[in-house]
Amino acid sequence: GAGVSQSPSNKVTEKGKDVELRCDPISGHTALYWYRQSLGQGLEFLIYFQGNSAPDKSGLPSDRFSAERTGGSVSTLTIQRTQQEDSAVYLCASSHSRWELFFGEGSRLTVL
């Protein structure tokens, strides 16, 4: 597609379950970012992938969070043993090297 695609758009899960969120970046974009936006809060950086370089994981809030990017394209953000404080909108963005960022519509996660 023409834009960044994220799935699922909405996910409701029970505390303690694992969830996977998917991001399809714009074709050809080498950089991919994950951000988290909690209700009424700003955007919190989670992780950044650039080409084949080691990802910048400095924003991941705990070891329950992990992300991978396969083949330099699709990325999956995994949250293990979800907690209620994980409830937020998870936003993915991609860019060509260091240029303009384009965001997806986000995945809204609700942990009951």
Next chain:
Amino acid sequence: KQEVTQIPAALSVPEGENLVLNCSFTDSAIYNLQWFRQDPGKGLTSLLLIQSSQREQTSGRLNASLDKSSGRSTLYIAASQPGDSATYLCAVKYNTDKLIFGTGTRLQVFP
């Protein structure tokens, strides 16, 4: 510490007014600065990107300026319309490639 601040936090104006939204950053060694809008429940839409070597960028009724020495950027919206109502976010990119976001300005334009 690299921080980005936006003022005002919220703004409510009648249709037709010209607006200025402000963005300040503490570290002037930026790579670029990007303005976004976010509608409720939606992702971010890119509005303007200014490279560190540029002073301003324009798109339609939007004009963004950059003054690195003072650590400021402004987004100017001419002849505001109700459809401009949204949250406006500025984000600063440094050489680490990490984009640091401001807390946003929530704009409401009423008819």
